[in-house]
Amino acid sequence: MQERIKELVEILNKANVEYYMNDDPFLSDNEYDSLLNELIKLEEEYPEFILPDSPTQKVATKVISEFQKVTHDTPMFSLSNVFNENEIRDFSNKITKEFPNCQYVCELKMDGLAVSLNYEKGIFKRAATRGDGVIGEDITHNVLMIKTLPLKLKEPIDLEIRGEIFMSKKSFNECNAKREREGLPLFQNPRNAAAGSIRQLDSKIAKERDLDIYLYHIPNTPMATHYETMQYIKKLGLPINPNLALVSSPSGILDYIEEWTQKRSSLPYEIDGIVIKVNDIGMQRELGSTAKYPRWATAYKFPAEEVITKLTDIIFTVGRTGQITPNAVLDPIKVAGSTVKRATLHNMDYIRAKDLKIGDYVYLHKAGDVIPEVVGPVLNRRNGSEKILKMIENCPICHTPLVKSTSEIDYFCPNKLCPARNVEGLIHFVSRNAMNIDGLGDRIMEDFYNMGIIKNFPDIYLLKNRKQELIELEGFGNKSVENLLISIENSKHSSLERLLFALGIPGIGEKNAKLIAKKYGDIDNLKNANVEELKLIPDIGEILAQNICNFFDEPANRMIIRELQDLGVNTEYLGEKVIEHEIFSNKKFVLTGTLSFIKRDDLKRIIEKYNGMVSGSVSAKTDVVIAGEDPGSKYTKAQELNIEIWNEEKIKDILMELNEIE
Numbered sequence: 001m002q003e004r005i006k007e008l009v010e011i012l013n014k015a016n017v018e019y020y021m022n023d024d025p026f027l028s029d030n031e032y033d034s035l036l037n038e039l040i041k042l043e044e045e046y047p048e049f050i051l052p053d054s055p056t057q058k059v060a061t062k063v064i065s066e067f068q069k070v071t072h073d074t075p076m077f078s079l080s081n082v083f084n085e086n087e088i089r090d091f092s093n094k095i096t097k098e099f100p101n102c103q104y105v106c107e108l109k110m111d112g113l114a115v116s117l118n119y120e121k122g123i124f125k126r127a128a129t130r131g132d133g134v135i136g137e138d139i140t141h142n143v144l145m146i147k148t149l150p151l152k153l154k155e156p157i158d159l160e161i162r163g164e165i166f167m168s169k170k171s172f173n174e175c176n177a178k179r180e181r182e183g184l185p186l187f188q189n190p191r192n193a194a195a196g197s198i199r200q201l202d203s204k205i206a207k208e209r210d211l212d213i214y215l216y217h218i219p220n221t222p223m224a225t226h227y228e229t230m231q232y233i234k235k236l237g238l239p240i241n242p243n244l245a246l247v248s249s250p251s252g253i254l255d256y257i258e259e260w261t262q263k264r265s266s267l268p269y270e271i272d273g274i275v276i277k278v279n280d281i282g283m284q285r286e287l288g289s290t291a292k293y294p295r296w297a298t299a300y301k302f303p304a305e306e307v308i309t310k311l312t313d314i315i316f317t318v319g320r321t322g323q324i325t326p327n328a329v330l331d332p333i334k335v336a337g338s339t340v341k342r343a344t345l346h347n348m349d350y351i352r353a354k355d356l357k358i359g360d361y362v363y364l365h366k367a368g369d370v371i372p373e374v375v376g377p378v379l380n381r382r383n384g385s386e387k388i389l390k391m392i393e394n395c396p397i398c399h400t401p402l403v404k405s406t407s408e409i410d411y412f413c414p415n416k417l418c419p420a421r422n423v424e425g426l427i428h429f430v431s432r433n434a435m436n437i438d439g440l441g442d443r444i445m446e447d448f449y450n451m452g453i454i455k456n457f458p459d460i461y462l463l464k465n466r467k468q469e470l471i472e473l474e475g476f477g478n479k480s481v482e483n484l485l486i487s488i489e490n491s492k493h494s495s496l497e498r499l500l501f502a503l504g505i506p507g508i509g510e511k512n513a514k515l516i517a518k519k520y521g522d523i524d525n526l527k528n529a530n531v532e533e534l535k536l537i538p539d540i541g542e543i544l545a546q547n548i549c550n551f552f553d554e555p556a557n558r559m560i561i562r563e564l565q566d567l568g569v570n571t572e573y574l575g576e577k578v579i580e581h582e583i584f585s586n587k588k589f590v591l592t593g594t595l596s597f598i599k600r601d602d603l604k605r606i607i608e609k610y611n612g613m614v615s616g617s618v619s620a621k622t623d624v625v626i627a628g629e630d631p632g633s634k635y636t637k638a639q640e641l642n643i644e645i646w647n648e649e650k651i652k653d654i655l656m657e658l659n660e661i662e
């Protein structure tokens with residue numbers, strides 16, 4: 001019986017793949033159903049023989065109570081973008097400088113959502129979203145519903161693999177037609193529909209929605225090239241997009257782009273560009289990555305769709321720093337998959353440079369396919385009734401006279417108590433990359449502020465004392481208040497860098513916040529830091545250092561921090577602490593070649609732990625180049641510039657001394 005179960009699982013899985021991938025099913029629907037029924041009966045009778053990759057196991061849906069956070073084994077990078085031939089040539093030139101014979105693989109850029117999968121001994125174990133690249137969310141229960149994804153690989157290996165979940169155009173249309181019949185709001189595009197299905201606690205929804213997946217990257221591939229990796233992925237039984245090409249020059253890349261720009265609309269799924277990857281994995285490792293993107297790959301984005309609509313008005317909004325921004329009010333129009341009613345116009349210089357007038361018809365597109373941007377006026381549609389915008393003199397909210405920035409471009413509301421500034425500051429405090437509190441959207445925050453429920457950061461942590469009052473508010477219920485309070489409690493355990501970013505100190509972004517948090521460890525240490533000391537941190541100059549000191553010198557800010565601490569908000573850095581060490585501290589390192597005893601990422605982590613910096617290219621500012629076997633052009637450059645070079649033995653000795661390796 002066990003044999004027959006095994007045989008049925010194999011036939012049905014093969015039929016599934018044929019059906020979904022090759023459009024050439026070798027079993028009729030009837031044959032498939034009867035074999036599946038046979039399997040279901042046998043499995044009911046002999047549950048001990050149920051195989052983990054049985055198609056029946058995919059059928060069972062699951063409801064989870066919350067998304068678990070998971071740390072990716074290898075960080076998940078996004079890709080840099082290029083938009084035209086020049087930028088493609090620049091990308092390639094940077095690479096050929098080091099590797100003159102570089103080949104590239106061109107692939108279609110699937111318009112879906114990135115996913116990381118883990119297989120253990122060949123069995124599917126886990127799927128996670130990208131999240132912030134380091135920590136994602138567990139979506140295993142929904143990914144199990146993707147019919148084209150095998151639960152068992154052809155080889156019993158451990159594997160971390162990346163790909164894209166997407167919805168075909170056909171499934172998207174069917175899904176929206178069904179929603180229309182049911183009177184539900186429609187999805188704007190297949191990507192949103194796919195993402196909406198994956199971000200569900202109940203996998204029944206993902207099951208109904210007919211999602212698909214293509215795999216395209218193995219972070220620690222055992223193969224020598226990306227092209228071979230793709231063949232390997234296929235050999236493992238995983239679905240890949242077959243439309244990839246190996247090319248040897250920028251003109252090969254351009255030909256591929258032209259081909260797929262033509263064929264794009266006839267594809268059964270949406271793509272938003274072309275991904276270009278260095279083929280040789282050794283070269284990829286040598287090229288490495290910046291903080292955000294690999295240097296060995298980039299994404300060519302198709303030109304944004306451009307539409308024409310009317311600019312009916314320009315209104316001014318006040319940001320959290322008091323900055324006044326003019327915004328275009330547009331006749332609502334659909335562009336690149338969503339309806340746009342507003343677009344930022346940045347400042348008066350921007351409006352003047354584009355010669356925009358109220359009442360103009362304007363070209364509109366989405367920059368990087370996300371942010372709506374007014375390109376310029378349609379001059380031949382002017383009829384003389386258009387009006388030039390006059391800059392306002394007072395804050396539109398608190399009516400305080402505006403002041404000009406030192407650059408003379410921006411205007412500010414100088415009133416620290418301006419309600420608009422405060423609300424924006426609160427919205428920033430709870431935002432995803434700051435304290436990450438779910439359930440306090442812009443509207444709700446504005447309402448809570450106006451109602452006096454939240455006036456400053458500590459009030460957020462006092463909401464739990466007003467639970468009943470919140471439940472009784474319109475639009476709130478027991479469950480949503482419950483979830484909000486949980487999210488607020490969870491945010492208390494955030495590491496210091498989130499709090500530093502959340503506080504909205506002028507000029508302190510996420511990256512700087514992390515560097516500061518790592519160095520100072522606790523907000524109480526940072527509070528008393530002086531400008532000179534802060535300037536020792538890479539990327540922190542005079543102005544930023546001064547901003548930080550000014551912020552902590554302000555008694556009101558000190559009080560807020562005290563209150564947050566009293567309310568249980570963590571103010572310590574929870575990641576790996578920086579240790580000062582004379583060999584590494586404040587020095588810039590560049591790594592080249594292969595080190596036999598340590599992975600490049602691990603060495604980078606250790607150098608950063610001891611307050612050193614690792615950068616990708618050699619310059620006069622580089623202090624030390626660490627060169628392993630077969631070093632690249634970085635080695636020669638280091639010699640030319642007379643930069644200290646350490647060989648494998650030297651770095652090994654240092655790390656042993658520090659007990660970082662055995």
Ligand code: IVH
Pocket residue numbers: 077078079107108109110111112113114115162164216217275294297299
């Ligand atoms: S490779 C480190 N290949 O595009 C390399 N990405 O804009 C990881 N994407 O985050 C990505 N199709 O979600 C790669 N064939 C493809 C892709 C692809 C779509 C997505 C992916 C990535 C995003 C970057």
